Amino acid sequence: xxxxxxxxxxxxxxxxxxxxxxxAPDTLRFERLLPGPVERxxxxxxxxxxxxxxxxxxxxxxxPGGQVxxxxxxxxxxxxxPTPERFAKYEGExxxxxxxxxxxxxxxxxxxxxxxxxxxxxxxxxxxxxGEKVLLTVTHQRLASRDAMLSVAGGWHSHLALLxxxxxxxxRPAIWSLMSxxxxxxxxxxxx
Numbered sequence: 001x002x003x004x005x006x007x008x009x010x011x012x013x014x015x016x017x018x019x020x021x022x023x024a025p026d027t028l029r030f031e032r033l034l035p036g037p038v039e040r041x042x043x044x045x046x047x048x049x050x051x052x053x054x055x056x057x058x059x060x061x062x063x064p065g066g067q068v069x070x071x072x073x074x075x076x077x078x079x080x081x082p083t084p085e086r087f088a089k090y091e092g093e094x095x096x097x098x099x100x101x102x103x104x105x106x107x108x109x110x111x112x113x114x115x116x117x118x119x120x121x122x123x124x125x126x127x128x129x130x131g132e133k134v135l136l137t138v139t140h141q142r143l144a145s146r147d148a149m150l151s152v153a154g155g156w157h158s159h160l161a162l163l164x165x166x167x168x169x170x171x172r173p174a175i176w177s178l179m180s181x182x183x184x185x186x187x188x189x190x191x192x
Contacts, residue, residue, distance in 0.1 A: 027141040035167050036134045042106045054162040068098040068111045077175040154183030
């Protein structure tokens with residue numbers, strides 16, 4: 001089996017049971033079992049050049065009150081495929097600023113998402129060693145609307161698929177085809 005086929009098979013298997021769980025009307029949680037050790041996974045969450053390979057680069061001050069500036073360039077994660085019209089506004093560079101709310105290296109990272117105001121949503125990454133693997137739990141809370149929840153659900157599912165493939169050493173699938181698929185699937189899964 002070639003590397004591209006391996007990436008698709010792995011992403012499809014992961015997607016089959018990797019859907020986010022709605023914990024509350026404004027909260028989603030995702031869990032992924034990743035190749036360790038925990039320090040390696042932490043680096044992919046916190047080091048801009050590694051984070052860029054699956055989500056966004058940009059500086060992050062790893063102390064409570066520190067600044068977060070995620071710089072999304074999703075076009076770079078699309079393998080040369082055209083951007084669907086529905087995602088055109090995200091084709092170029094997109095900045096997502098926040099504030100670190102909690103940081104315990106190799107265990108916990110929480111920061112505000114897409115804003116520094118009291119009403120901003122929040123993302124929490126928790127890392128738990130499981131033998132040679134690491135359980136990554138991503139919780140996104142304070143989502144203001146169903147549309148926000150759909151966007152976040154499709155986005156996290158897609159970006160986490162890229163992280164899984166990156167850590168497993170497989171070719172990454174194109175982000176926009178994943179986003180198209182998962183936003184539609186979450187639209188059918190999440191209560192209206």
